[in-house]
Amino acid sequence: MSLVIVGSVAFDTIETPRVRKERIIGGSCTFGALAASYFVRPGIVAVVGEDFPRETIDFLRKRRIDLRGLKIVPGGKTFHWQGRYGEDPNERTTICTDLNCFRDFRPEIPEAYRAADILLLANIGPDLQEIVLRQVRKPKLTAMDTIVLWIKTELEALLRVLKKVDIFFANDEEIRMITGERNLIAAAQRILKLGPKILVLKKGEHGVLVFGPGLQFGMAAYPTEAVVDPTGAGDAFAGGFLGYLDKVGRITPAEIRRAAVYGSVMASLTIEDFGIGRYMTLTGRDVRARYAAFKRLAAF
Amino acid sequence: MSLVIVGSVAFDTIETPRVRKERIIGGSCTFGALAASYFVRPGIVAVVGEDFPRETIDFLRKRRIDLRGLKIVPGGKTFHWQGRYGEDPNERTTICTDLNCFRDFRPEIPEAYRAADILLLANIGPDLQEIVLRQVRKPKLTAMDTIVLWIKTELEALLRVLKKVDIFFANDEEIRMITGERNLIAAAQRILKLGPKILVLKKGEHGVLVFGPGLQFGMAAYPTEAVVDPTGAGDAFAGGFLGYLDKVGRITPAEIRRAAVYGSVMASLTIEDFGIGRYMTLTGRDVRARYAAFKRLAAF
Numbered sequence: 102m103s104l105v106i107v108g109s110v111a112f113d114t115i116e117t118p119r120v121r122k123e124r125i126i127g128g129s130c131t132f133g134a135l136a137a138s139y140f141v142r143p144g145i146v147a148v149v150g151e152d153f154p155r156e157t158i159d160f161l162r163k164r165r166i167d168l169r170g171l172k173i174v175p176g177g178k179t180f181h182w183q184g185r186y187g188e189d190p191n192e193r194t195t196i197c198t199d200l201n202c203f204r205d206f207r208p209e210i211p212e213a214y215r216a217a218d219i220l221l222l223a224n225i226g227p228d229l230q231e232i233v234l235r236q237v238r239k240p241k242l243t244a245m246d247t248i249v250l251w252i253k254t255e256l257e258a259l260l261r262v263l264k265k266v267d268i269f270f271a272n273d274e275e276i277r278m279i280t281g282e283r284n285l286i287a288a289a290q291r292i293l294k295l296g297p298k299i300l301v302l303k304k305g306e307h308g309v310l311v312f313g314p315g316l317q318f319g320m321a322a323y324p325t326e327a328v329v330d331p332t333g334a335g336d337a338f339a340g341g342f343l344g345y346l347d348k349v350g351r352i353t354p355a356e357i358r359r360a361a362v363y364g365s366v367m368a369s370l371t372i373e374d375f376g377i378g379r380y381m382t383l384t385g386r387d388v389r390a391r392y393a394a395f396k397r398l399a400a401f
Numbered sequence: 402m403s404l405v406i407v408g409s410v411a412f413d414t415i416e417t418p419r420v421r422k423e424r425i426i427g428g429s430c431t432f433g434a435l436a437a438s439y440f441v442r443p444g445i446v447a448v449v450g451e452d453f454p455r456e457t458i459d460f461l462r463k464r465r466i467d468l469r470g471l472k473i474v475p476g477g478k479t480f481h482w483q484g485r486y487g488e489d490p491n492e493r494t495t496i497c498t499d500l501n502c503f504r505d506f507r508p509e510i511p512e513a514y515r516a517a518d519i520l521l522l523a524n525i526g527p528d529l530q531e532i533v534l535r536q537v538r539k540p541k542l543t544a545m546d547t548i549v550l551w552i553k554t555e556l557e558a559l560l561r562v563l564k565k566v567d568i569f570f571a572n573d574e575e576i577r578m579i580t581g582e583r584n585l586i587a588a589a590q591r592i593l594k595l596g597p598k599i600l601v602l603k604k605g606e607h608g609v610l611v612f613g614p615g616l617q618f619g620m621a622a623y624p625t626e627a628v629v630d631p632t633g634a635g636d637a638f639a640g641g642f643l644g645y646l647d648k649v650g651r652i653t654p655a656e657i658r659r660a661a662v663y664g665s666v667m668a669s670l671t672i673e674d675f676g677i678g679r680y681m682t683l684t685g686r687d688v689r690a691r692y693a694a695f696k697r698l699a700a701f
Contacts, residue, residue: 188583189583283488283489284626284628285606286624286625286626287626289624290626304607306585307604307607307608308607308608308619308621310621310624312624317624317697317698318698318699318700318701319608319620319621319622319624319698319699320619320620320621320699320701321608321610321619321620321621322619324586324589324610324612324617324619325586326584326586326587326590328584355701358700358701359701361701362701397617398617398618398619399618399619399620399699399701400618400658401618401620401655401658401659401661401662401699
């Protein structure tokens with residue numbers, strides 16, 4: 102066990118301009134762990150209610166995800182997020198959020214996880230991220246993700262966590278909002294002064310930029326018309342990125358570049374179906390083929 | 402003589418949030434030819450009035466640009482564009498356009514240019530682009546650029562030219578407007594059905610995508626805080642792209658990828674100063690250094 106992912110395991114109700122999907126499986130931890138599972142055997146820390154489907158738990162176990170940190174609250178109901186995407190898949194509106202058993206969730210890292218090498222604080226409230234950060238021993242690498250909601254409502258806690266992590270996964274809007282800088286590159290430089298050594302800037306259809314000491318990496322997104330459901334793309338990116346780093350066991354600039362490509366690979370695959378649908382059939386061969394496609398795309 | 406560029410040579414008055422520059426040198430042909438001049442000796446076809454500065458003409462000549470197709474209208478006034486950029490440099494508003502001697506411009510390709518290998522129809526009205534296209538003999542490669550104005554006002558003529566060219570340089574907004582497709586990749590595929598073999602999609606700060614037969618290439622933009630004036634970036638891109646292809650003399654997928662990088666190189670340099678200011682000191686060594694920076698940026 103070396104990569105631990107803390108975040109949400111959830112039901113999502115998703116509306117796209119043409120389709121509505123009711124209570125499908127989602128959650129930042131779910132997507133992150135599934136993506137990472139193509140590289141290593143991640144452990145997860147999350148909470149669900151008794152209404153969470155047995156077959157999904159079985160599926161996660163089949164993907165060799167360590168579920169010792171998954172708490173099932175007897176009689177509880179699973180966190181439920183409902184959102185709508187516009188014609189532009191980058192436009193997302195949250196319709197409602199039922200915290201349910203997440204309301205009283207106080208993440209506890211199982212003893213077996215506490216020596217984790219890599220810790221991903223996937224999107225959950227920064228107060229919870231902070232609690233987790235205190236429980237791990239000496240991880241080689243810590244990373245966090247977030248969403249606009251926390252920047253608006255819990256900026257102070259978020260900045261405290263940001264100060265302590267090595268990698269920050271964020272998108273354009275988030276880093277502009279945190280720094281107040283309109284210019285993306287200036288905003289990125291400001292983020293690096295707030296704590297993290299590395300900023301992974303996920304720009305959706307516009308690809309990814311990575312900033313760090315002696316490191317600038319940029320790559321286009323995979324050009325595809327087949328964006329079915331963008332939910333979880335960012336989480337899968339983080340899972341693929343850290344899963345790959347955990348697998349190779351070296352955190353060098355060259356490996357971070359490759360990690361960013363594997364992150365893009367997992368994100369580009371995730372959005373090809375609703376929720377975690379793509380993972381039902383996704384093989385290691387598919388992952389390698391998509392990596393090769395990125396190689397061809399970027400070669401000059 | 403092998404690359405011929407037809408377009409505007411102009412005065413630009415430019416307002417950015419902090420600076421206003423009155424009647425500096427601009428024009429699609431000017432930027433295209435200057436960028437191309439770092440690779441080959443392009444010939445230009447354009448018109449100016451008697452008010453156009455002698456020293457600029459001397460400067461273009463010093464850059465070894467062939468000016469036999471530059472018409473100076475006695476007593477005429479040079480085309481003048483006035484525009485304003487917002488905090489977001491992608492937001493550009495045209496304040497006014499004085500066509501002046503451009504109003505009666507009927508481009509004439511000098512006899513010496515008619516056997517050109519590569520023809521760039523830089524941004525001018527599609528009716529003028531069409532006139533030019535009829536005058537060249539058998540170019541190996543023809544390319545066009547345009548702006549939203551012509552899509553709104555002269556779409557029919559624009560589609561006629563598009564049908565006849567090999568390469569279309571365009572941005573997101575333009576291809577979405579032409580095709581009515583919101584998804585960028587779907588829009589790109591639709592453009593390829595309208596005539597051009599290759600679409601070069603310039604996405605500004607988000608880099609470039611190239612689509613063609615057996616060819617998909619994507620690259621991030623050069624990450625810089627130093628965007629002084631975005632004017633001419635697209636024209637310089639086209640000039641660098643075609644100048645490089647003219648220099649190597651091979652139009653293969655591998656060279657088209659490199660051409661797209663050289664286009665990005667010239668665009669990224671152009672925006673570092675107002676108007677053509679950057680070209681006053683720009684050396685071939687600077688161009689090669691920026692290409693090397695793109696190599697480092699994209700490597701994985």
